[in-house]
Amino acid sequence: MIPPAELIQRKRDGKELESEEIAELVLAYVRGDVPDYQVAAFLMAVYFQGLSSAETFALTDAMVRSGETIDLGAALGRRVVDKHSTGGVGDKTTLAVGPIVAACGVPFAKMSGRGLGHTGGTLDKLESIPGFRFELTTEELVRQVQATGLAIVGQTADLVPADKMLYALRDVTATVDNVSLIAASIMSKKIAAGADAIVLDVKVGDGAFMKTLADAQVLAETMIALGRRAERDVVCVLTDMDQPLGCAVGNALEVREAVATLRGEGPADFTELVLDACGHLLALSDLGVDRGEGRRLAEAAVADGSAVAAYERWVRAQGGDPDEDALPKATFVREVVALHDGYVGRLAALPVGLAALHLGAGRREKDDPIDHAVGVVCLKKRGDSVAEGERLAEIHARSEREAAAAADEVLAAYEIGDEPPRSRPIVLETIG
Ligand code: URA
Numbered sequence: 001m002i003p004p005a006e007l008i009q010r011k012r013d014g015k016e017l018e019s020e021e022i023a024e025l026v027l028a029y030v031r032g033d034v035p036d037y038q039v040a041a042f043l044m045a046v047y048f049q050g051l052s053s054a055e056t057f058a059l060t061d062a063m064v065r066s067g068e069t070i071d072l073g074a075a076l077g078r079r080v081v082d083k084h085s086t087g088g089v090g091d092k093t094t095l096a097v098g099p100i101v102a103a104c105g106v107p108f109a110k111m112s113g114r115g116l117g118h119t120g121g122t123l124d125k126l127e128s129i130p131g132f133r134f135e136l137t138t139e140e141l142v143r144q145v146q147a148t149g150l151a152i153v154g155q156t157a158d159l160v161p162a163d164k165m166l167y168a169l170r171d172v173t174a175t176v177d178n179v180s181l182i183a184a185s186i187m188s189k190k191i192a193a194g195a196d197a198i199v200l201d202v203k204v205g206d207g208a209f210m211k212t213l214a215d216a217q218v219l220a221e222t223m224i225a226l227g228r229r230a231e232r233d234v235v236c237v238l239t240d241m242d243q244p245l246g247c248a249v250g251n252a253l254e255v256r257e258a259v260a261t262l263r264g265e266g267p268a269d270f271t272e273l274v275l276d277a278c279g280h281l282l283a284l285s286d287l288g289v290d291r292g293e294g295r296r297l298a299e300a301a302v303a304d305g306s307a308v309a310a311y312e313r314w315v316r317a318q319g320g321d322p323d324e325d326a327l328p329k330a331t332f333v334r335e336v337v338a339l340h341d342g343y344v345g346r347l348a349a350l351p352v353g354l355a356a357l358h359l360g361a362g363r364r365e366k367d368d369p370i371d372h373a374v375g376v377v378c379l380k381k382r383g384d385s386v387a388e389g390e391r392l393a394e395i396h397a398r399s400e401r402e403a404a405a406a407a408d409e410v411l412a413a414y415e416i417g418d419e420p421p422r423s424r425p426i427v428l429e430t431i432g
Contacts, residue, residue, distance in 0.1 A: 001024050001025075001028060001033075002021055002024070004025060004028075004034050004038040004039075004042065005038065007021055007025055007042065008038060008041045008042045008045055011042060011045035011046060011049055012045040012048075012049065013049075014049045016052050016054070016055060017055055017058075018058075019054060019055070019057075019058035019061075020058075022055060022058040022059050022062060023058060023061070023062040023065070025039070025042065026059065026062035026063060026066060026162050026166075027062060027065070027066060027162075029162070029165065029166075030066045030161055030162050030165060036169060039166070039169060040169055040173045040175075043166070043169060043170055043173060043175040043181065044173060044175055046175070046178060046180065046181060047174075047175045047178045047181070050178070050179075050180060051180035053222070053225060055180070056180040056183060056184055056222060056226065057225075057226060057229055059180065059181075059184040060183070060184040060187050060188050060191070060226050060230075062162065063160055063162040063163055063166070063184055063185075063188035064160065064188045064191050064192045064230075066160060066161050066162035066163075067158045067159050067160050067161045067162070067192065068156075068158040068159060068192070069159075069191075069192045069193075069194065070138055070159070070192065070193055070194040071194050072109055072142070072145075072193065072194035072195065073194060073195075073196050075138075075142045076107050076109075076142060076145060076146065078106075078107050078286060079196045079197065079284075079285055079286040080107060080109060080194060080195050080196055080197075081101070081106060081108065081195060081196070081197045081198070081199070081281045081284050081285050082108075082109075082110055082190055082193065082195030082197070082198050082199075083097060083110070083198065083199040083200070083201065083277060083281060084186055084189075084190060084198065084199075084200055084201070085200075085201040085203060086182065086186065086200070086201065086202050086203050086208065086209055086210065086219070087116055087119035087203060087208065087209060088119055088120075088203040088207050088208050088241040088244075088245055088349065089118065089119065089120070089207040089241065089244040089245065089249055089349040089350070089352055089353035089356075090120070090244035090245040090246050090247070090248060090249040090254065090270075090349075090352075090353075090378075091119070091120060091201075091203070091245050092120075092122075092125055092245075092246065092248070092254035092255070092257060092258045092270075093201060093245070093270075093273060093274055093277060094110060094112060094122045094152065095122065095125060095126075095254070095255060095258035095259075095311075096258045096261045096262055096266070096270075096274045096307075097274055097277050097278055097281065098110060098150050098152055098314070099150060099262055099307050099308070099310040099311040099314060100262070100274065100278045100298050100301050100302065100307045100310070101150075101278055101281050101282065101285075101298075102148070102149035102150035102310045102314065103149075103301035103306040103307045103309070103310040104278070104282055104287070104294075104297045104298060104301055105149070105287065106149075106281065106282060106285040106286075106287060107145045107146075107149055107150075108145070108149065108150045108151075108281075109141055109142075109145045109150075109151050109152075109153075109193075110122075110151070110152045110153070110193075111152075111153055111154065111155045111156075111159065111189065111193050112126075112134075112152055112153070112154065112155075113154075113155060114363075115362045115363065115370075116167075116171065116176070117171075117176075117357075117362070118207070118350060118353035118354050118356075118357050118362065119207070119208075119353065120249070120250075120251070120254065120353075120356075120361070120362065122152065123154050124251050124362075124370055124372070125251045125252075125254050125255055125258075126152065126255075126320075127251070127372060128251040128252035128255055128327055128328060128372030128373070129255060129315055129320040129321065129322070129326070129327065130320065130321045130326050130327075131319045131320045131321055132315060132318055132319060132320030133318050133319040133320070134152065134153045134154045134318065135153070135154055136151065136153045136318070137156075138156065141153055144317050144318070147317065148310075148313050148314055148317045149310065149314075150310060150313075150314040150317075151314070151317075151318070152314075152318075155189065155193075159189065159192050159193065160188050160189050160192050162188070163185050163188055163189055166181075166185070167185060176209060177209045177210075179215065179218050179219045179222055180222065182209060182219060183219060183222040183223045183226055184226070186200070186223060187223050187226040187227060187230070190227075190232070191226075191227075191230045191232065195232065196232060196233065196284075197232065197233040197234070197235075197281075197284035197285070198227060198232055198233070198234050198235075199234075199235050199236075199237065199277055199280045199281050199284070200220065200223055200234060200235070200236045200237070201236075201237050201239055201273075201277065202216045202219055202220050202223075202236050202237070202238045202239070203216075203239055203240075203241035204216040204238055204239065204240065204241055204242075204428060205240055205241035205242030205243075205349060206241070206242055206348050206349050206350045207241040207242070207243075207244065207348075207349025207350045207352075207353055208241035208349075213238065213428060213429070216238045217238065217429070217431065220236035220238060220431045220432070221431065223236060224236060224431065224432045233284055233432075234432050235280050235284065235430065235431070235432040236430070236431045236432050237273075237276060237277065237280070237427050237429075237430050238427070238428045238429040238430070238431065239273060239426055239427050239428060240269075240424055240425070240426050240427075240428055241349050242346075242348070242349060242382075242424070243346070243347040243348070243349050243378075243381060243382050244347070244349050244352050244353070244376075244378055244381075245269065245270055245273065245426075246261075246266065246267040246269060246270030247267050247270075247377050247378050247379060247381070248375065248376075248377050248378075249352055249353060249356045249361070249375050249376045249377075249378070250356050250359070250361040250372075250373075250374055250375010250376060250396060251361060251370065251372040251373075251375065252327040252328050252329070252372045252373050252375075253375040253376075253377060253396060254375070255324075255327055256324055256327060257270070259308070259311060259324060261274060261302075262302060262307040262308045262311050263302070263305075263308055264302045264303060267381075269381070269426040270426075272425075272426050272427070273426050273427065274298075275295055275298050275299060276295070276426075276427050278294060278295065278297075278298035279291045279292070279294040279295030279298060280294070280430075281294070282294030282295075282297055282298065327372075327373075328372050328373035329373055329396075330371075330373040330374050330375075330396035330397055330398065331397075331398060331399075332395075332396070332397045332398065332399060332400055332402075332403045333394055333395065333396055333397075333403075334394070334395045334397065334400075334403040334404070334406075334407055335391050335393075335394060335395075335407075336391070336392045336393040336394070336395065336407045336410050336411050336414075337389050337390060337391055337392060338380075338386040338387065338388055338389065338390050338391075338392050338414075338416060339388065339411075339416070340388050340416060341385075341386065341387050341388050341416075342385070342386060342416040342417055342418055343383065343384065343385050343386070343416065343417055343418070343419060343420040343421065344380050344381060344382050344383060344384045344386060344392075344414060344415070344416060344421075345382070345415045345416065345417035345419075345420075345421045346382060346414070346415040346421070347378060347380070347381055347382050347413055347414055347415075348413045349413075351409050351410070351412060351413040352376055352378060352409075352410060352413050354409065355376055355395075355406040355409035355410050355413070356374070356375045356376050356406075358402070358405065358406060358409070359371070359374040359375060359376070359395070359396070359397050359398070359402055359403075359406050360374045360398060360402075361374050361375045371398060373396060373398075374396050374397055374398060374402075375396050376393055376394070376395055376396070376406065376410055377393060377394040377396070378392070378393045378410075379391050379392060379393055379394065380392045380393070380414070382421055382424070383420055383421060383423055385420070386416060392410070392411070392414055393410045393414075395407050395410065
């Protein structure tokens with residue numbers, strides 16, 4: 001193998017590496033033959049110099065080859081659809097999309113992850129449901145999808161081990177927000193998990209890794225190209241993360257909001273995103289419907305109660321209690337009120353995500369325990385009118401002290417102006 005220092009140097013100097021060189025480096029790292037410090041230096045060189053599309057594909061391919069792959073389509077005898085979000089604040093989309101898609105008769109088997117930084121993770125949200133078990137073997141996953149149409153599990157240790165190792169290193173070396181590295185990380189997991197068609201929700205805004213629409217477009221095009229090379233259908237929806245998605249931010253609070261949405265009682269922006277994603281997923285499935293029909297089927301599943309029924313069946317199948325009263329509740333609930341009349345001109349997502357993290361809803365260190373009950377509920381969102389003294393948000397906390405600190409952070413996230421801001425849709429663009 002070419003000495004890693006030589007590869008680092010060439011990448012540092014902006015040269016293009018051969019596919020075999022990238023594959024060797026990644027696979028040797030996973031075997032333990034290359035130390036963290038050299039891969040960290042390589043990642044920083046990539047961060048500054050970028051990767052060509054051939055290099056990005058080579059990285060993705062090597063990551064897929066670092067572990068086992070699953071052919072879910074063959075195991076289920078059906079075309080399998082999957083979704084993934086690049087990560088945001090209040091993003092509980094999978095919890096609503098999964099049951100709706102399953103209620104429409106399309107198998108939904110998803111491997112989800114934990115929260116990263118200020119962005120929440122589906123597994124953490126699911127863990128707030130008492131008894132819920134997400135460590136299923138591949139055989140159990142397949143059996144459950146056959147029986148109930150839906151399973152959401154943690155990524156197995158054998159699936160893309162390179163991503164686990166590289167991600168942990170990126171997280172502590174300030175090399176997360178690079179288009180090629182994010183694209184390879186996400187697409188390697190989706191390809192290895194065996195979905196035939198994938199809907200990618202690329203978040204854009206202050207609460208997302210991609211801060212601008214232009215960067216999100218590049219990430220979307222990169223992931224679509226990786227999907228095509230692996231013969232998967234990929235659609236990217238670029239969605240607004242300049243304010244939290246929906247109202248709830250925090251694990252059990254988000255589960256409640258997802259269930260309310262399955263009953264047709266969810267916040268408007270979140271409901272729109274969920275139905276849009278379901279329309280895409282059903283159109284990519286083997287149902288033989290187009291996007292419009294897919295969306296209508298999804299709306300009908302919400303309206304006739306079959307989406308909530310699918311949620312309850314699924315949660316029970318994974319050992320959980322679907323009763324909302326079983327979800328943990330925080331001891332202290334404190335209100336954040338408007339200091340004057342006006343319109344919410346801005347509700348920054350990042351400070352709300354950080355406030356929830358500081359309350360204990362997320363982790364500061366990799367192995368920190370999280371408190372599933374705590375978080376923030378944003379009762380007013382961009383464009384809403386408010387009167388002085390009216391409630392803007394609720395803080396759900398473990399103590400008065402933590403609630404007061406979070407209330408200050410959340411109040412600072414709100415900008416109240418005299419005029420309503422220009423409206424901005426939740427789905428900014430669809431590519432693919
Ligand atoms: N989500 C992932 O799975 N990987 C990244 O690199 C960023 C977001």
